[in-house]
Every structure is written in C-alpha cells, then in structure tokens.
Amino acid sequence: MSSNSIYLTREAAQTLSTEILLAAGLTPDHARTVTGSILAAQQDECYSHGLYRLLGCVQTIKAGKIDPNAVPVVDDAAPGIVRVDANYGYSLLAFETGLPKLVSKTRQQGIAAMAITRCYHFSALWPEVEAIAETGLVALAFTPSHSWVAPAGGTKPAFGTNPLAFGWPRPERRPFVFDFATSASARGEIELHRRAGKPIPIGWALDSEGRDTTDPTEALQGAMLTFGGHKGSALSAMIELLAGPLIGDMMSAESMVFDEGAGVTPCHGELIIALDPHSFLGGGVAENLQRAESLFHSITDQGARLPSQRRYEARDRNEALGIPVQAELLAELERVLAELRR
C-alpha cells in the first residue's frame, strides 16, 4: 500500500460500500454482491477494481441506464447450458444466482456453460473463475466491453478490451487463476498516463490517423492495440463472438452504440465455461491434480511468478491488517455518501 493509505476493518469497508450503493439506489442484493467484488479486489490490492469503482457505480446508476432493481432470471436452456438474464442490472447478482446451477450441471454433464446476458459488467473476471475453481471445477470466462481496440493490421476500433480469465483448482492451495485484457493495456492505464502527463509506450495505441502514438490523449481518440499482434487480435475476435452472437448479446461496437455516449459501464453479456475433472478422469483426480502441481513448480522453481501470485500475497498480508485504502479516496467516498444522503 502507498504511504498515504490507511487500513479499514473489513466491516467498516463493507459498511461504507454498502451504504453508498444503497443510497445510490441499488437493492440490498445488488449492493451486497457488488460490495463483495469490490472488497475482494481492494484486499488483493487490485485497486482498479476496488473501492475506486464505487465512483463509477454511482455515476452509472445516476445515468439511468442500469436498472438498480433488476432481478436476474435463470433459464435452464439445455442440459449443459444455464442462461441468466440480468435484466439490465449489474452482472454480479446474475452470476451468484446462476452459479449453483452451473456447478450442478457441470458435475452432471462433465462440461457446462453459463451465459449471462443484458448485464452491466464492471468487475474483474478473476473473482468468478476463482469461485468456480474453489468448488473443484475448471473455469473459463469471457466478456466484451466497448469497441476501443483495432484489429491487427487495422487502425480503427473493432474490439473491446475483451478479458479472458481461467481458473484451475489446486489441492490445499488457492486456485491457479489468470485474468487479462486482450488489449495491450487497460484503457484506465492510458487515462492514468494522460492525467499524469506521461507518455505511453509504443504498441499500446494508434492516433486517429492510424499512426503509432505515445500521446495518451491522441491514443484515447484513436485506437488501442491488442497484445501479441495478430494472435491477441484473433483471441479478441473470438471473445466478441463467444460472449456476443453465440449467447444473443451485444458485441463491443453494439454496446458502445447502446451507451449513447453516456460513458457508463458497458452493457453486454458474459460466457463462462466450467469443466469437471472428475467427469473427465473418472478416478485419479488427486493424482492428476498433483501432476499439475509439477507444472507450477517448474515455473516458480526457476524464479518466475505464477499469475495471481502477487494478488494472493496481498490478500494474505491484508487478512490481518485490514482493507487498505488511499486517504484521498476514502475522503471522496465519504463526501459522495454525504451527498447521496442529502
């Protein structure tokens, strides 16, 4: 944590977040699930998805697009598919509502998918794949965003920042989890460079003429780039398709039109795939999960880091210390709460 940060108790952080969200108009169920995701990110020192996001939530709710009272509706679409219509509410309650069915279907079928549609998605995907991996299943998650990112070989936005997340259960350890944007950088990172007056690296974005740029303002008006050239670009297209037309929901370009310039959290869908090692392996699950550990050892034994390792270390450290929060952000959140209550 930075020097001007303090620690809140988990209860205090929870109360602050919940009260802001309730005062902004969310139902208690939405306030609870959004708070859960925000606190998990804050404890893991993933500040971009932590308490800071409450400011965006309040703005999104005020903009009047999201339904703060939305009740997700679960549809048992097929033996291996559960659909959850978020009804234009936040995605997290839809995820929580559909999760038991996804888990039971996966155990029964061996593989199953959950399609969450018409949701406002602002959380990271790692809490979701981590929750599924905690049940002993393997998980993949995909979601589009708003079309800010050019395809490889192009200069104009076609894709969202389109994250992909994966979770793998580990015996007596936290799951192996990664969650990354298929864009070269997060849009928020470019925004932070702009605010700080700092140049961005070549490879993050093009200006509106399609030229490489180090100017964050020009980058935000131009097009972001995918990571890894044509391979990242192919993955990004795949995520548009899987979490868009496959599940009958908007792609990033359509979601951006739907936003009508409000600049709020993107509304679209999410696809989650879960796989059950027991069904694949019959017996021998323990032995195969143990074999997977040898892969993790071959990475860490040479001094390389596993994805999520830093996040898990922060989580452990803050378990005793509390939820770290910047003093300025805390003051701003208290001001927002006071205003909402006025």
Place this chain on the structure above:
Amino acid sequence: MSSNSIYLTREAAQTLSTEILLAAGLTPDHARTVTGSILAAQQDECYSHGLYRLLGCVQTIKAGKIDPNAVPVVDDAAPGIVRVDANYGYSLLAFETGLPKLVSKTRQQGIAAMAITRCYHFSALWPEVEAIAETGLVALAFTPSHSWVAPAGGTKPAFGTNPLAFGWPRPERRPFVFDFATSASARGEIELHRRAGKPIPIGWALDSEGRDTTDPTEALQGAMLTFGGHKGSALSAMIELLAGPLIGDMMSAESMVFDEGAGVTPCHGELIIALDPHSFLGGGVAENLQRAESLFHSITDQGARLPSQRRYEARDRNEALGIPVQAELLAELERVLAELRR
C-alpha cells in the same frame, strides 16, 4: 507457390502420400486420415503441415514408438464428454472416430468436449475446428507438445509450443478459423533460420544462459519464448492443464521424457470443446450469425485480414490448379517411397 514447384492432381498427391504411409506400415485407416490432413494443408499452402510432414511420419514410425495399427477406442465418459483413447496411434483417426459423438453430444447438451488421449499429434488444429464449424457448431481445440518454451519471467523450458485453435460457422462462407502457437515462433521456423544461416529476431528465444539471442543454434539449445509476454505465458500454462492433467494425459515436459530423445512427433492428448449456437439461442440463430458478420466486416472493411484468409485464398486458387509441391520435395518423397518398397 515458388518457381521450382509443380502441381500434382489431387489423386496423384493422394496416391503418393497413401503409398508412402502404407509402405511405412500404417493401416489403411491411418494412411487415409493422415493423408487427408496433409493434403488439406498442402492445398492451403501451409507447407509446414503438408507433404513435407511425410518425412517426419516415416521417421516416427521407424522409431517404433507409435503403434501403426492402433485402433481408437471411444468411451462415452459423461453426457457432455466423449473420450477417445488413440492407443498410441496418430491422432487423426481418433478425431474422425470420436467426431460424430462429439457433434451429437453438443447438439443434445449445448456444449460438449472430446478428450483424445495417448495420441501422436503432428497435424495443425485448424482442420479439426474447421470440420466442427462446418457442422454449424463453434469449436475450441488445445494441445501441448514438447517442453521447449520458457514461462514469462523465466529462462528454462516449461511449456510446449501449445497451439490454440478456434472455429466459428459463417452462413454460406468458410468458417472463421484461427490456429496459433502460444510460442512466439514455431520451432520449425527457428530450425529453418539455422539451416539458412540467418539470425532470428529478439523475442523468439533465450540461449542456455537465459540471455536474449538471435542465434538459432543457441536458441534451439536454450528456451523459446511465448508470444505476448506474461499473457501468452498464462495461456500456454492453461493449455498444458486443459489438454494434460484434466484429461489424464502427459504435459509437454512429461511427453519429452516419454520421447527418450527419439525426437519424434510428441505423444500426448488433445482437448476439443464444441458449443451449439442453437442450444444457446433457441430461435434467432440466423440473425445472430448475421450479426457476427458485422464484426468480420469491421475488420476487413478497414483493410485488415481475417485469420485463415490467405489460406482460404490459396485453397480456392489451387482448387483448379492442383496440389502445389516443390520439385525437390517431390523427388525426395519418391526416393523415400522407393526405399520403403525395397
């Protein structure tokens, strides 16, 4: 095609490939399926997976590890899972044998997986995801290889070149298909640079001391790198897990030990996931597939290329012309056939 190439009729190419494989000892079913994959690649001008591979096949069969008579055994493991034990034969016959069950399970469950185990895998993955997408389903495929690739932040091999392929059905067009290695380059590309005495780009590999290298010989003794830094590295780890311990088969490091220095085609498993748009969407499949076309247009309208576009163009061009083959390769293959028959 290059200037010293000629065109064979499809029948002539098929006969040559089949006769070599039969003479090397494969059963007619294996010779037919391997030939199908090799000819598809050759027609698409994917020469690295084309007729050239026959040389490696002969070498692999001679090395005595692969079972040229293997008969794949299908196991209906769960409502959403078909397992195919390739019994240490080539993967392609196992794929062909399991495919009808994968397709019918996917149509029934909405999502299903095929785990091919104990197979020798030398073909590209695109013919497989393309075949599935041709049936109207969406497909993902993953397979490990031999551990030549270092994780991000490391210097020693832990992963294979671990390809990932994706196929999406398009109305009245060939499927949207990509298939890429999660290594920065193919191992064969480094080998080609070595033979040509040309340096490789920085970012492809490290030498055995863990330093960046442009020397292909040092690269082959050191460690290849993943594409896209820590993101490509995370994907590569995911592929090891999905197509390894999840399905009870070897990871790349284990497959390399199993090879015992023979240097033949890697033996391991493959995971294929198929998803049915009809099950996800109920009605509205045509309309959603049409919407997906707008994504492809947003890419091609700005002059960028879709993955597989060049391959499909080659296929169309060669449909009338025949199967292009380098004169030297053809001569070598004829020599190999004569030797096998001696």
